[in-house]
Structures are given as C-alpha cells and as structure tokens.
Amino acid sequence: MKYDFVVIGSGVSGLVSAIILSMKGNRVAIVEKAGQLAPVLKGFKRCGIYFDTGFHYTGSFARGEVLDTYFRYLGIENNLEKVVYDQDNFDTLYFPSDGFSLEFPSGYKQIRQRLHEKFPGEESAIDYYLRIVEQEFNSSPYLNLKMDSDETGFFSKYHDISLKSFLSGLTGNSRLAAVLSMHFLLYGTEPGLSSVSIHAQVAGSLYESVHGIKGGGRALAEALIRRLKELGVDVFSGRDVSRIVSSDGRFTRVLLDEGEVVEAKGCVSSINPVLLMSMVDESAFRPATRRRFNAFEHTSSAFMFSAAVDHLPPILTRKNFFLCPDLELDDYCSSERHIENRPFFIAACAQKNPDSKQGLIMLCPGSMSEVFAWQDRVPKNRPGEYLEFKQRLSQRVKEHITAHVPEIPDSLEILDCATPLTFRDYSNAPLGCLYGIKQKTGQINPSPLTKIKGLFVTGQSLAGPGILGAVVSAFLTCGFILGRENLRQEIRQCL
C-alpha cells in the first residue's frame, strides 16, 4: 500500500498533522513507537488512580481563542468538555522562605491589578512586562488568527532578548522577577536562555484564560484518536521507525524495526528533530546542517512524583501550586541542588470518582546525570539500587512537600517516581527532555521544510512547547504542505 503521507510519532503534533492531511483527502498512515497512541498525553494508572502525564492545563482555550479555534477546525470540540480553572487563582506561587504567595488570576487586567497590589512601587515595570507579553503573543500569526496574513515575519526583536535580561532591565526586585518568570517550568528553558518571545507564547496564553479538560490528557488523546479513526488513517503502533529513505533527494519510504516498509509520497516527522539526523542517509543533509542539529540543546528533564491523597486540598481544586525556592533565575533548572531546593509544580489529576482517593503529581527539574548509572538498563530490568534511589527520593519529597505546603495532608502517599530515564524511554525523548529542543535567544529552531523533498518536520521543538505549541507546529507544517494562506483562511472561518 502506498500512502500520500506517513506521519512519524503520535504525540499531539503527529495526530493533528495526520488529521489535517487526511481531512484534505490524503491517504495517511501514522507510525508510533510506543504500544499505544499518544503515550505522553494518555497518562497512566497506579493503584486504580489515574495520573496525567503530558497534559494538566492550557491557556487560550476559551470560546473563540486560538486553541479552541484549532480544535473546532479539527472537529474534536464536541468530544471535549472544558474545565474552567479558578479565574481568581489558577496558579498559586508560594515562596516558603518568607511565606509570600501570589495567586495568579486570569485576564491581563486582573493580573495587572494583583501584581500592583503585591508589588507597590513596581507598577511601571509590571505594566511594561504585561504589555510586551500581550504584544508578543498577538504578533504571532499562528496565535493571533485575527491577523490578516501569516506573512508578518515570525521573529521579533524579543526573540533575541532573554527573559532574564528583559526583566533585569525592568526591575531590581528579584521576587517580582521570579514571579514573572516562574512559568518557565512549563517550557523547560532557564530564563537566562529563553527568549521573551517563547515566554510570551506560553505565559501569554495562560494570561488569556486557563482550562483543563474533563478526563485529562487521556480525554484529549481519545478525542484526537477518534477523529483519526473517523478519517480512516491507518495506525502502526508499537513500531519504531528506524530509517527514513530518500532517493535522488526525494523521500520514498520509512523502514520499521521489524523490517516492515511504509511507502508514501511524503512524510511528516514529529519526533525530536535531533533524532532525525541518525535516521536519514549521511548525504541527505549538509555537514553544516547536521552540526547545527546536533548542537541543539534539549530542554530540562524532570522527576515526577505521583501521589494519592484522601481528598484534594482546595489549593489544588481547579488550580495548581508552585513551590518556589529563592534562587537566581538561571539556577531554577539546575539539578546541582538538593531536591528540596528545586521548584515544584503540583497539580491534581483528572479523577472520575470524587469519593475515591485523588491523584496529584509533583514535578521538579531533573537531569539524566542524576540517573546516569542506570541509563543502559531497559525499563523492566533496572536493578534494586535504582528502585531504592527512587524510594529515598520519594520519601524526601514527601517530607519536604508536607512540611512546606501545610494544606497537603500528611497522609500523602507517593505511589510512583518517574525519572529522566522514564521520560526518555516513554517517548524517545533525548536525555528525557520534556519539551523538545530549547527555544533559546537568537537560535533558529528547525523549520518544517527539510532538504529532502517530501520530508517535513513538526512538533514542539519547532513552534513552541505544550499542547498549544504542538498544535501550532502541526498547522505550521501542514500549511507548508497544503498552502499556508488557504489553510489559514479555512481555520479563520472557525473563529
């Protein structure tokens, strides 16, 4: 069977790409290494409790906002039930050193007012910061669909300015700078390296509106997969693409690890672009391109603790909690620090039965170097020392969290600890990175086009991390294939 397109990887960007191409009448196949589609989104169960992995909440999902519009275009909106986050406090940022906390409300006006109250004397810095975030967010044609054309250059001057230098130019108040940059945890690039533009894309979407989805990441995965099936996309799951073959500079087929071949006229790869280099012929890319790709840095990895509590504390009901140590901005991603000195993101997981035990996850930055000793062992064959390491870490985290977040009960029971090895093995992410390649100041991340005709790339490493970034990258890539302006005009009809 020869397809029009084969899509490699069934994360959000791969699924969305397959849906768009199929909606346009193409015969599409999707190949996923994991045994199930959308492994990052789907989450997992421990002791009968469901835990979300790759999706907890998102911005820009209210009616008429950009993510809502993309989902309408894809035809999945009726299968998703939005959960509106607490509009007065979607994220609590808490600094245990002096008990300072800031409750982020939704909406620019409300955020401005809250920040003014909390940081008297910093009004002009706050106003300037919010103005630039809003302006940057709205200057991207893929985030602001009301813009007439997508020809407005993709990079602004804020692409070259780091969040840290931008904030230090605005204020000498380190607590304010920490508060404004804390959402960097959602894109995994430290404020000294990340551009103002990528920060604005992620934080700016949350400043518009904040939602979860009933049923969590699994419900989103299921809605996408249902649409995929309606459109007749062929699925090859549990199959690892080992080779991308081209002939005379044009893509011809992919080879799967068991010797299977999937032939197609075109290919969209949604895997980490650095991995692509080892899958194509040596001569397919210029040495300079290979060097450029191999030099891309990966975003941070993490430790993720999945825990059960008898009842969800109010601080986690339709809101998340950030436990913030006092650190230099550049130090936030550092894994040199004891785990007790790292920032933690704490979120509740979608649970069907409110009367049963509830699940929550606690996520902090981590690095492959911390689990280096076990990196060559396959998941089911890791030695007892690895399990003991995870148990010790879990015990410390339990003591740390219950000591510093009194609302979380002592009955907190940590059921599982995912490490950078887990993230690496779960989704074939180099070094276990959570958000693909870093989006650094001045760096041009891969574009959808490659030198091999018919081979395109997509995924969070291109346009930006998170569900929104992955969806945008799929539309960006499909725009290159189907005609950007036409696709854009069709999406705009769903506004």
Ligand SMILES: Cc1cc2nc3c(=O)[nH]c(=O)nc-3n(C[C@H](O)[C@H](O)[C@H](O)COP(=O)(O)OP(=O)(O)OC[C@H]3O[C@@H](n4cnc5c(N)ncnc54)[C@H](O)[C@@H]3O)c2cc1C
């Ligand atoms: C712990 C965690 C929490 C998160 N929380 C949020 C959140 O609350 N909100 C939010 O918006 N975002 C969140 N994210 C980020 C979001 O999940 C990602 O940005 C998004 O899922 C990336 O989608 P993607 O399609 O680019 O990549 P991926 O989902 O990584 O998709 C790539 C796919 O390719 C497959 N693959 C790799 N190699 C091969 C191969 N050789 N052959 C075949 N298949 C292959 C992988 O198995 C994978 O399924 C979170 C991420 C993590 C890890």
